[in-house]
Amino acid sequence: AYILNSGSVVLQQNGNTASLVPETFHNLKLTGSGIFNMNEVASIKGDLEVEGSASLTNVNELNITGLLEVATSGSISLIGDIEVGNLLLSSGTLTDGGNVITINGSGWTNQGGTFNTSGETYFSSAQEQTISGSQSTSFKHLTIDNSSATGVVLNQPIQVSEALDLKDGVVYSSGSALLTLLDDANSDPGTNASFVDGPMKKIGDDAFVFPIGD
Numbered sequence: 001a002y003i004l005n006s007g008s009v010v011l012q013q014n015g016n017t018a019s020l021v022p023e024t025f026h027n028l029k030l031t032g033s034g035i036f037n038m039n040e041v042a043s044i045k046g047d048l049e050v051e052g053s054a055s056l057t058n059v060n061e062l063n064i065t066g067l068l069e070v071a072t073s074g075s076i077s078l079i080g081d082i083e084v085g086n087l088l089l090s091s092g093t094l095t096d097g098g099n100v101i102t103i104n105g106s107g108w109t110n111q112g113g114t115f116n117t118s119g120e121t122y123f124s125s126a127q128e129q130t131i132s133g134s135q136s137t138s139f140k141h142l143t144i145d146n147s148s149a150t151g152v153v154l155n156q157p158i159q160v161s162e163a164l165d166l167k168d169g170v171v172y173s174s175g176s177a178l179l180t181l182l183d184d185a186n187s188d189p190g191t192n193a194s195f196v197d198g199p200m201k202k203i204g205d206d207a208f209v210f211p212i213g214d
Contacts, residue, residue: 008046011036013054027066030054038062039079050076050092066105070094070113078119089113089133096121109133110156123152130155144169144194154178154198160185166194166211173198187211 008027011018013034022040030036031052039058047066050056055074064084070076075093078101085105095116102122110133120141123129128150131137136157146152146169154177164179164187173179173196181187183204190196190211202208 089115103129107131108137110135110137128153131158132156143167144171166190168194170194171196173200175199
């Protein structure tokens with residue numbers, strides 16, 4: 001067994017499936033055109049980059065201290081919850097499989113690719129977080145639990161299809177970075193400690209209390 005406290009490991013797999021050993025990595029780059037089985041990997045102390053046309057399967061209860069960068073034309077499929085510092089989706093497909101993705105660092109950036117969600121995306125931090133990128137993101141269940149004075153700042157429009165859960169912290173929206181709740185989506189009414197500061201839109205004809213304040 002080994003633990004990498006610095007440096008990077010680059011693995012290239014072309015064809016077939018490679019099962020990664022249950023070790024603690026620092027920076028890990030996975031590339032090529034093959035499939036990587038991640039079921040035994042629980043911790044990455046730095047960044048995880050997925051490039052080329054590589055795909056990841058059985059991503060299960062994984063903690064990534066730094067950045068998860070999805071820059072592949074392949075796919076990443078979760079079978080358990082993951083926690084990451086930051087997430088960058090540049091290409092390919094990220095499928096949460098009904099699990100929880102926790103963002104505990106500076107935020108979420110969507111530069112392309114597809115996010116298939118049937119689970120929860122949970123923003124939890126004591127520092128400012130952002131939702132940014134060149135295109136908007138649709139979340140199913142979005143939870144805000146940010147104790148910083150500057151909360152979660154939207155730099156791109158986002159949509160929520162099922163639930164907005166405001167536990168702690170402020171969501172800052174704007175006319176160019178609108179928060180939209182889709183038809184049949186719901187939200188708690190907010191509190192003095194957690195609300196939306198800026199415009200938001202609700203689609204549908206159900207009774208709805210807008211959790212807005214300043």
